[in-house]
Amino acid sequence: MRWSQAFIPTLREAPSDAEVASHIFLLRAGYIRQLGAGIYSFLPLAWRSLLKIQNIVREEMDTIGQEFHLPAIHPAEVWQASGRYQLMGGNLFRLKDRFQRDLCLGMTEEEVMAVIASKELRSYKQLPQIWYQIQTKFRDEPRPRAGLLRVREFIMKDAYSFDVDEAGLDLSYQKHDRVYRQIFDRCGLRYVSVEAHSGAMGGSQSQEFMVLGDAGEDMVALCQNCQYAANLEKASGHPAAVEDPATQAAPEEFPTPGLHTIADLAQFTGEPSGRLAKSLVYNVEGEIVLVLVRGDDEASEAKLGTAFGGREFRPAHPEEIVEHMGTPPGSVGPLHFAKPVKIMADQALRGRSNLTVGANRDGFHIRHVTPGVHFQPEWVDVRELRTGDLCANCSHPLQVSKAIEVGHIFKLGRKYSIAMGVKVLDAQGGEVIPIMGSYGIGMERILTAAIEQNHDKDGFWLPAAIAPFDTIIVPTNLGDTNIEVLSRQIYDRLRAAGRDVLLDDRDERPGVKFKDADLIGIPTRITIGKKAAQGIVEITDRATKTMREMPASDL
């Protein structure tokens, strides 16, 4: 491609509404333009890159499955059948057709694939199946952000597996794990695979592929010693130990006038906050539950969801706390309820003794309270892990980092098979319900993550496999016949050799061309300048900005 014929609208300055590096550079490099909140147009450079990413995904997926192309617009009935028409709430785009029939835009396609499976699959002999597509997804996100990182319309590779039994699902899952690694390797990403929270959908195992970076919205915990890596929604580890008094004393109520926070209490009692137990009260589908965590810990929303068995929950209202605890928030504890309440306690409190807790009496707390002795909790893992906690496997310190989720694989179970009536006959002639897996990769996320991990103040560089062009040729002065002729020769020769080359044949000064070349993500630059007469050109590696000269004939 010759730049003079191309549409590459680069910007000298960053538009004011971009803050994240990938967002700034995608705009400045002329890759994308915004149409609305979380809605972007892909310009030619972005589309070339996204097509290369999609082709890598397609080539790898074709080794284990078959490509479909499903509708993006769905009758509401399909989503009503699985119950997700309600469950997805505002995130599902909804519309009506001319006959006032309800429709929605696909945000994922378990239901549609399951509809096909239910109508077409008859025998266990047809399984396993791995079906995938690369297609636009729509999600009415409450808050789109950071350019392409979180958008309302995006391109996803979504795949679904159907197996007769769990052993088959394990295999399909492993195939995706392997293929995903090949995809991300080929895309040149540095990534980690982490254990993920399966969510309330009843999945049994789930794994996310994460690219570390501050722009990310997820938090992952990584052990620097062993291979342990998990999303913070799932990660467990041991907090630093806190010393308790050796001998068990009797619970003793004492006045704590006006003290309602852990920090106030720690200061007042002279004890570290880890010696206190923090009491949180939740309404779990109408049931009031008291959750205790160590005073210096925070409860994780995702882990609470798991602890509550996937039931809906919210923090209890103050009136509910008064009704059940007999005291307003601030003095709540596990003893002396006004009404019986279920107690859950975080594992970090297991084996602890002589803790200080709320007295369920305004202005009072109780010291010398020992879980398991003075109250009987259900033990759960609900604490949010922090940097410096010790790995559950090997007791080395864990590091918590932000990360961008580029892929997610998980074992779905039979929820959609059952909902959509997928069933086949097994070898004995009995009906079995196939078990499903679900696997996704965000195309724009791969591009965004690559930019997040490969940029400097001047721009970014993409791995050659996903760059819009692998090489840019920069003639410094087209008025010089030697330069002009040599540039065109090299351009023709590289293209004939199958390279994806951009020739900057614009009538611009060298400085402008260099700045643009640094900006737009092309990994290799060939500069043709003063030594063209001797047949010498320069090769610059964008990532390192190292340059070497070589004869044009060696290219």
Place this chain on the structure above:
RNA sequence: CGGGGCGUGGCUCAGCCUGGUAGAGCACCUGGUUCGGGACCAGGGGGUCGGAGGUUCAAAUCCUCUCGCCCCGACCA
């Protein structure tokens, strides 16, 4: 949805407080000189100041409503 910020030529912004008929840099067009890290000179085109209503002799500027975008949070298969 709660909190904060911003809408003025394509981009970045000034002007608003204290009303008086819109400006800079970059970009763009023409001519010329230039040509290794975002050149220079001369000339030129382009803006219903997000929208609606109001106050006023007069509104980018003051008031009301409204739309949009960004950031933080809540939310997120």
